[in-house]
Amino acid sequence: MSETGLSHEIKQQMSENQRQIDQLNDQLSRKTDEIKIIQTISSEILNTLDLEVLFGNIMSLMHEVFGFEHCMILLNEDEQLRVAASHGHEDQGIGMTVPMGKGVIGTVAQRRKIMRMMGLRTRRRYVQRTAGADADALPSLKDADSQIAIPLQVKDKLVGVYTVESDKANAFDALDEEILTIVSNQVAAAIDNASAYNELQKLAEANSRFVPRQFLRLLGKESITETELDDQIESAMTVLFSDIRDFTPLSESMSPAETFAFVNDYLGTMAPVIREHGGFIDKYIGDAIMAIFPNSPGEAVAAGLKMEQHLALFNTRTAEQGRPPIRIGIGIHTGPLVAGIVGFAERLEGTVIGDCVNTASRLEGVTKELSVTLLVSETVVNELADESEYVFNSLGEVAVKGKAQKVQVFGVTERL
Amino acid sequence: MIAEDLIPALQGIVPAWIVTTSDENIPNCTCVSQVYPVDETHVAISNQFFSKTFRNLQNNKHAVVQVIHPADNSMWVLEIEHVRTETEGALFDEMDMQLAAIASMSNMEDVFKLQSAYVFKVHSVSHLTEAQHPAKSI
Numbered sequence: 001m002s003e004t005g006l007s008h009e010i011k012q013q014m015s016e017n018q019r020q021i022d023q024l025n026d027q028l029s030r031k032t033d034e035i036k037i038i039q040t041i042s043s044e045i046l047n048t049l050d051l052e053v054l055f056g057n058i059m060s061l062m063h064e065v066f067g068f069e070h071c072m073i074l075l076n077e078d079e080q081l082r083v084a085a086s087h088g089h090e091d092q093g094i095g096m097t098v099p100m101g102k103g104v105i106g107t108v109a110q111r112r113k114i115m116r117m118m119g120l121r122t123r124r125r126y127v128q129r130t131a132g133a134d135a136d137a138l139p140s141l142k143d144a145d146s147q148i149a150i151p152l153q154v155k156d157k158l159v160g161v162y163t164v165e166s167d168k169a170n171a172f173d174a175l176d177e178e179i180l181t182i183v184s185n186q187v188a189a190a191i192d193n194a195s196a197y198n199e200l201q202k203l204a205e206a207n208s209r210f211v212p213r214q215f216l217r218l219l220g221k222e223s224i225t226e227t228e229l230d231d232q233i234e235s236a237m238t239v240l241f242s243d244i245r246d247f248t249p250l251s252e253s254m255s256p257a258e259t260f261a262f263v264n265d266y267l268g269t270m271a272p273v274i275r276e277h278g279g280f281i282d283k284y285i286g287d288a289i290m291a292i293f294p295n296s297p298g299e300a301v302a303a304g305l306k307m308e309q310h311l312a313l314f315n316t317r318t319a320e321q322g323r324p325p326i327r328i329g330i331g332i333h334t335g336p337l338v339a340g341i342v343g344f345a346e347r348l349e350g351t352v353i354g355d356c357v358n359t360a361s362r363l364e365g366v367t368k369e370l371s372v373t374l375l376v377s378e379t380v381v382n383e384l385a386d387e388s389e390y391v392f393n394s395l396g397e398v399a400v401k402g403k404a405q406k407v408q409v410f411g412v413t414e415r416l
Numbered sequence: 417m418i419a420e421d422l423i424p425a426l427q428g429i430v431p432a433w434i435v436t437t438s439d440e441n442i443p444n445c446t447c448v449s450q451v452y453p454v455d456e457t458h459v460a461i462s463n464q465f466f467s468k469t470f471r472n473l474q475n476n477k478h479a480v481v482q483v484i485h486p487a488d489n490s491m492w493v494l495e496i497e498h499v500r501t502e503t504e505g506a507l508f509d510e511m512d513m514q515l516a517a518i519a520s521m522s523n524m525e526d527v528f529k530l531q532s533a534y535v536f537k538v539h540s541v542s543h544l545t546e547a548q549h550p551a552k553s554i
Contacts, residue, residue: 101525107517115513119429119450119486123518126431126449127528138521145429169429169486 034179037065041183045190049197054190055085058183063087066179068164070141073152074098074105075160075191081109083139084160093139103138105161108149112158116148116177118170146171150180152188159191214280215350218294218339229348232340237352238293238300238380239337239360240279242270242307242330245368247287250326263287266326269314270307277303282352290361292352297334297380301390304330304374305414311373331363333377333407359407362400370395370411378408391415417457417538422485425492426453428514430484434461436472444468451483451494452511457538459496462511463531473498473534481536482544491544496536508533 041058048054055073062068070088074081081098101110108115117123121143140147149163162184166172207224216224219231244250244266251259263286270289274281279293279300293300307330315325335356343349363375372395381392391413397406418426428450435445446469452460459481463470473479477498484491502508512530519528 101516101520103521104517107513107520111509111513113509113513115517117514117517118424118427120518122431123428123449124521127518127522127524170424170427173423 030175033065034182037061037179038182038186041186045186045193049194051191051194052085054194055187056087058187059085059087062164062183066176068176070144070165072105072139072163072165073160073187074109074139074163076109076158081105081161086139089141091142096139098138103140104147104149105138105163108151108163109158109161112151112153114148114150114177114181116146116172116174118146118172120147121145121169141165141167143167145169148172148176148180150177150184152184152191154188154192157192159188159195162187211350212280214294215282215292215339219341219350227341227348227350229341229343229345232338234336234338235294236335237337237339237356238279238297238332238334239352239356240274240291240293240300240304240330240332241288241357241360241364242291242304242328243288243364245327245329247326250324265318266314269310273303273306273310277306279303282350290357292337292339296385297332297376297383298385300332300334301376301380301384301412304332304376305412308373328373329364329367330374331360331365331367332375332380333360333363334380334383335359355403358402359400362398363407363409366398366409370409372411374412375409376412378410381410389415417541418453418455418459419541422483422492422541423453424487425483425485426451426459427486429486430489432481432483434469434479434481436469436479437476438468438472439475444472448481450514451481452507452533454507454535458499458535459494459538460502460507460511460533460535462515463501463534464515464528470534479536493542493544495539497539498534499537500535502533502535503531507535 040061044054044057048057059068059071059073062071072086072089072093073084075084079100081100083093083096086093098105098109100106104115104117104120144165144167146166146168147163149161151158152160152162162180164172164176164180204223211224216222216227218235219227219233221227221231254262266287267284267289271281274289274291277293277299278295279291282290282292284290291300291303293303307328311326311328319325333356335354337352337354337356339350339352341348342351342353359377363377367373367375375395381387384390393411393413395409395411398409399406431447431449432451433445434448435443437443446467448461450462452462454460479496479498481494481496482491483494508530511533515528515530516525519525
């Protein structure tokens, strides 16, 4: 072989070596990018339970690092796929749904397998021409020509579909499929985490409607899961009792369903007042409300007066439905109470116990005889921080069962 | 045999043409939506309707297929030979899934059903250079 031939061969070999080095460098840089994005996504998942934020961040990252410009994440909801997030679409399509087995996304969801499809436009045209049918409107990039869709699964459960589209005919290769497979596992885990968390939140919210948060706070607990039988706390609190007067004859004129609707309408008008004034409802007893004001008797008195106003509004409203007005009685007393958990291991209830409860109930009971709506005890008047706001009208003494001493009672009106 | 560079031509971006012959040696040329890459020496086409192509292949297993590379519209001719027909397995599933995805967009999933995947051995791949520079008419 001549010298020139040899040097030519060496040159060729060198350029071939360089090409291979470049190729390996490319592969290495891609792997580095993959690792980086996986780390970032992992920490995102740990740091946020808000799926909307998480999806947005993941899709932006995938765009930035791998150039996936147009992505969508759909969630499996009752065997339909709903667009939960989109990136790079002119029309976001949030909330649009795809039935199982429909189009690329629906087919991927149904078969639980990744799909990479090129030349979408040509293929769609082919079917449409042959079938003479129009395509259904599905959420998609306008003029999409390539698409990868991957099922998002946690164990055997399909939680959604992640899809990337492009208006280029040959946009994705096997490497893209690989990276999406890795990322989609993480996205699926995040969706599963977030939905478990949301479920827990819903449960906690439902619980708080049965056991008020304020009651738990009184016991020094954050959550109902921390409560135990015998948990208790003793403290001076104010009890408000209210009841619809002559409700039994009224309810006899209604069907059971009507009674329920009526009571819920009434409680829906009255109960919010308690909360607005710093109290919470310990329990409903039919149409009666027993509320606790842990802070000050003043809040209970203000709430009682507000309930009177709300009653007037309620009566105006029901008069339009042809119902007679109702009257209520409210009794308020303040004193030492024990709030705690009672019952037995299998059936617990949070409640308050004390003489004070009986007295408030008794005061409510005598409002009818005394022809007033709101009746408070002397203790309440004495404990008010600023009694100048109200006018108190002494209505004598009331005997309370089991108590030797009679209780001085007062009617209350706002000072004008 | 099938270089990586040729893969984009086997993605169904531009339809392909296949030529088969009948038992009387009458050629038949028809359009197929995709020639699927199977491995380095095999490709596959989908059989949705029992057309003349598939009838012809029962007599003569040899066929010629022309695919177009979407990057530069270059044409490639593959000499192929039918070696087996698959009605299940990974290849069949993949082809079936793609067809179902497209057909379901037009509610045609019951019509466009993959009957079988025809697998061919590739004997040669050649670049159809003449077609690249068609004679200009003056």
